[in-house]
Amino acid sequence: MGSQASDASMSRAELVDAWRERRRARRTQSDDGAAGSSGPDGFALRRWRRAGVFGADAVQRVERLLSDLVGTTPGEGEEPDWALGTLRQCLDGDPVAQLPSAVRALLEHRTVDDTATAMTVIHACGLPWLTPHGQVRLEHLLGSGPDLLPREGRPSTFEDGSGAFALQYALRHDELTVLPRLVQDRVLPWAPLGTVDDLIDAGAVTRDDLPWERRSDPWERSYLRARLAPELVNRQTAEAIGWQQYLLRVRFLDGQDTESEEGELHDLLQRAAEGDTSVLKQLEYTLPRTLVLRLRHIKDGALTGNWEPDILADRGLWRLMSALWEPKAAVQPRRSAFHALAALRHAYDCICAGDLKRARAQVNRFLDDEDGDPLQYAEALNMSAYLALLDEDLNTALIALTRVAATQQAAEPNFALLKLRQATPRNDRPHPSNPYLELGLPNQSAVWKQRYRDLRREFVDDREEAARLNRAMRRIQQAEQQEDWSDFFVLPLDATVFQFPDDPPVTLVPPVEPMPRQTASYSSDDAETVRRRAVADLLPTLLNAPRRPDHQHRTTS
Numbered sequence: 001m002g003s004q005a006s007d008a009s010m011s012r013a014e015l016v017d018a019w020r021e022r023r024r025a026r027r028t029q030s031d032d033g034a035a036g037s038s039g040p041d042g043f044a045l046r047r048w049r050r051a052g053v054f055g056a057d058a059v060q061r062v063e064r065l066l067s068d069l070v071g072t073t074p075g076e077g078e079e080p081d082w083a084l085g086t087l088r089q090c091l092d093g094d095p096v097a098q099l100p101s102a103v104r105a106l107l108e109h110r111t112v113d114d115t116a117t118a119m120t121v122i123h124a125c126g127l128p129w130l131t132p133h134g135q136v137r138l139e140h141l142l143g144s145g146p147d148l149l150p151r152e153g154r155p156s157t158f159e160d161g162s163g164a165f166a167l168q169y170a171l172r173h174d175e176l177t178v179l180p181r182l183v184q185d186r187v188l189p190w191a192p193l194g195t196v197d198d199l200i201d202a203g204a205v206t207r208d209d210l211p212w213e214r215r216s217d218p219w220e221r222s223y224l225r226a227r228l229a230p231e232l233v234n235r236q237t238a239e240a241i242g243w244q245q246y247l248l249r250v251r252f253l254d255g256q257d258t259e260s261e262e263g264e265l266h267d268l269l270q271r272a273a274e275g276d277t278s279v280l281k282q283l284e285y286t287l288p289r290t291l292v293l294r295l296r297h298i299k300d301g302a303l304t305g306n307w308e309p310d311i312l313a314d315r316g317l318w319r320l321m322s323a324l325w326e327p328k329a330a331v332q333p334r335r336s337a338f339h340a341l342a343a344l345r346h347a348y349d350c351i352c353a354g355d356l357k358r359a360r361a362q363v364n365r366f367l368d369d370e371d372g373d374p375l376q377y378a379e380a381l382n383m384s385a386y387l388a389l390l391d392e393d394l395n396t397a398l399i400a401l402t403r404v405a406a407t408q409q410a411a412e413p414n415f416a417l418l419k420l421r422q423a424t425p426r427n428d429r430p431h432p433s434n435p436y437l438e439l440g441l442p443n444q445s446a447v448w449k450q451r452y453r454d455l456r457r458e459f460v461d462d463r464e465e466a467a468r469l470n471r472a473m474r475r476i477q478q479a480e481q482q483e484d485w486s487d488f489f490v491l492p493l494d495a496t497v498f499q500f501p502d503d504p505p506v507t508l509v510p511p512v513e514p515m516p517r518q519t520a521s522y523s524s525d526d527a528e529t530v531r532r533r534a535v536a537d538l539l540p541t542l543l544n545a546p547r548r549p550d551h552q553h554r555t556t557s
Contacts, residue, residue, distance in 0.1 A: 044093065051090060051099040052546025058125035065121045066091050066103075074109040097545040100129040104542040115536035127546065134541025137165065141535050147172070155537075163187040164534035167195070171527055176202040188214040190533070192526035193223070194519035200227060201517065226515035233512075243515050253504055265510070273316050273505045275323035288510050295508065299324060305331070305339070312336045316505035330358070330365040333372055340369075344376050345498055347383055351491070352440040360387050375497045378404045382411060385418070386489050389432045394422045410493040417489060434488045435472035443490050448476055 039056040040048070048059045066087045086102035089095075107115045122129055123142050130138060136153060139145025155165045163186030170179045176199055184204060188196065188211050199205040207228040212221040222237045230246070238246040252258050252266045260267040268283045280299065284292050298317060301307035302324035311317060318338050322345070333340035343366050350359035366372075366380040381400045388397035398418050404411040421429055436443050439451045452473050459465040479485045492498055520526075 047093070048095045050097050051095040052097075052128045053095065053099075053125065055125075058127070061121055061125055062127070063091060065118060069103070069106050069110075069114075069118070072110075072114070074106075079109045080105050100127075100542050100546060101544040103129075104539060107539055112533055112536045115539055116532035119535045119538060128548075129542055129546055130538070131541045131543060134538050137541070138535065138538055141165075141168070141531055141538075157182060159540070160537065161186070162190065162533060162537055164530055164537050167191065168527070168530045168534045171195070171198070171522070171530060176204045179204050184209065185214075189216070192523070192529050193220055194521075194523045194526040195530060196224065197227070197517045197519045198522060198526075201521070223515070223518065227517065228514060230512045230514050241515075246512055246515070249509065249512060253506060253509060255502060255504055269505060269508055272320050272508070273503075275319035277320070277323050283508075287508070291508055291510060301325075305342075307338075309336075310507065312338050314503075314505060314507040315501040316503040317507070319500045320505070322500065330362045333366050333376075334369050337373075340366075340372050340376060341498075341500070344379060347380065348492065348498060351383060351386070352437055354438070356387060356390065359383070363387065374407070375494065378408050378411070379492055379494070379497050382408075382414065382491060382493050385414065386434070386437075386491050389418065389421075389489060392426070392432065394418055398422070404493075408493055410490065413486065414490050417486065430487050431471070431475070432489075433472075434491060435475040436488065437491060438468060438472040442492060442495055443488060444485060 040059050045054075045056060045059060048054075048062075051062075053059050053062050070084060070087050070091070083102040083105035086096060086098055087106070090099055103118065107118055119138060120142065123138050123144070128135075133153070136145060136149070137155065140147070140149055149169070154160075154169065157180075160166055160183070163183040166179065166183045167187045170176050179199070184199065188205070188209070191199075196205065196211060200211075205211050205228075211228070212224040215221050215224065219241060222233070222241050226233050226238070226241060226243055226246070233243070233246060235247065235250050238250070248258050248260070248266065252269070258266045258270075260270075263282065265286050268279045268286060271279045272283055280295065284295060287295065294311075297308065298311060298321060301311065302321060305325055305327060307321065311321075315338075318341065321338065322342060325342070327342070327346050331339055331343035331346050333343040343362060347359050347362035347366065350356070350362060363380055363384050366377070367384060370377065381404045385397040385400040385404070388394070388400065398415070401411055401415045401418060405415045421432075434443060436445055436448060439445075439448055439455065441448055441451055445451070452469060455469050456466065459469065475487075479488065
């Protein structure tokens with residue numbers, strides 16, 4: 001009876017509205033578990049219209065939104081009391097037209113996510129709270145509006161303060177290359193890292209833009225520097241961002257083992273540095289064009305023994321250059337540090353090969369330059385003494401060794417050997433040669449037996465050479481049995497003086513390339529982050545009071 005009396009006091013229009021609202025309430029249940037509730041009654045629905053909220057479902061969603069805003073802590077700054085009071089008044093059953101402006105005032109102190117969530121609710125409920133332009137842009141962002149907007153329909157540069165709307169529009173329509181410079185400057189501090197990578201790949205952001213200076217995260221700053229300015233990255237930074245290719249290059253340049261697989265760049269470079277000429281063709285296919293030309297200059301220089309100064313300065317190339325070059329005459333040691341070492345080794349190789357004429361020519365050429373490396377000069381004097389010994393020219397040998405023994409203690413046994421030989425009748429003197437050198441080995445080499453067998457097989461039909469090898473073998477065996485090598489002239493004095501440096505071939509190592517991107521290209525998650533930022537940026541388009549709805553107003557009924 002009470003319900004009938006109440007209905008009787010209402011106009012026909014109000015009865016129809018109330019019936020419609022009850023029907024909507026029966027169809028729509030609360031999303032947060034309010035099942036079984038009939039929702040707001042007709043009286044409440046009519047009051048909510050003052051705030052531009054139409055329909056039971058919209059009322060319930062707005063109430064949840066307002067409750068969340070009232071119950072959560074502000075992001076920054078102090079929220080206006082009047083705005084909080086307005087929200088509480090609406091939640092207490094007295095909605096007012098100032099609700100949109102109160103929501104805007106609170107959201108100005110909240111996070112981007114809070115604002116985007118609120119704007120999404122406004123859109124879902126069809127609330128007439130935004131300006132017409134704001135409404136069109138919100139519908140565009142949330143998918144219910146047009147995908148393409150005319151230029152006048154998009155926010156101006158002034159309105160799009162963060163650049164989010166322009167960025168999402170460019171992402172949506174593949175227009176990153178035409179993104180205005182001002183927009184780039186605005187989005188670089190906050191855009192997802194993957195989106196910044198998209199801008200880099202599109203050529204919209206370059207090293208000249210210094211994007212790493214715009215990021216707050218240290219890892220991202222290092223990553224962007226590695227992507228655009230790798231020469232600014234150091235080992236510590238590369239380790240921090242896990243840039244393995246950079247670290248592999250650094251280890252190689254430091255002379256460390258890179259554990260590269262066969263055929264990979266650093267494996268080929270290492271083998272080339274060790275003098276393996278068989279890898280040069282494959283290396284040409286691996287190196288960039290500029291370094292391929294350099295490698296060809298190295299090979300061309302080996303035809304005459306002439307190389308450009310920067311090639312000669314790369315000590316890591318010396319083994320390769322030596323392997324490619326076979327001197328046709330005595331090498332001039334004054335030309336470079338490489339030529340000096342090559343001259344010393346050439347003299348030694350000639351002695352081991354029994355080519356004493358060429359050995360003397362090379363040693364004499366070396367002794368003409370007294371301003372070179374003192375250790376190398378001492379070895380040249382020692383070889384000069386040995387060659388004189390082979391000729392039984394003991395006085396000349398002693399003169400040479402006197403100069404060596406003054407600085408090299410290792411030469412003292414040779415000096416003593418010459419003095420003893422000088423005091424021994426010629427017919428009682430042992431053979432002057434060092435049998436190890438006759439086998440092409442340094443003094444007291446442990447591999448002499450294998451070397452002897454290899455040479456015997458090589459000269460199996462040469463009786464004279466076989467006799468020389470057998471004599472050397474017997475002399476070494478006798479020395480080992482007696483544990484006395486004092487009859488053998490020590491050469492070299494210090495084997496390390498003859499060794500090539502172990503430096504890496506730095507001028508053949510390609511420059512560090514930009515780090516490949518480590519983020520997903522055109523990630524949907526990144527696009528969603530940009531879109532939500534653009535949605536949040538529509539906050540200024542919220543009105544002070546709801547627009548007056550027309551007959552086409554969308555509700556959630």
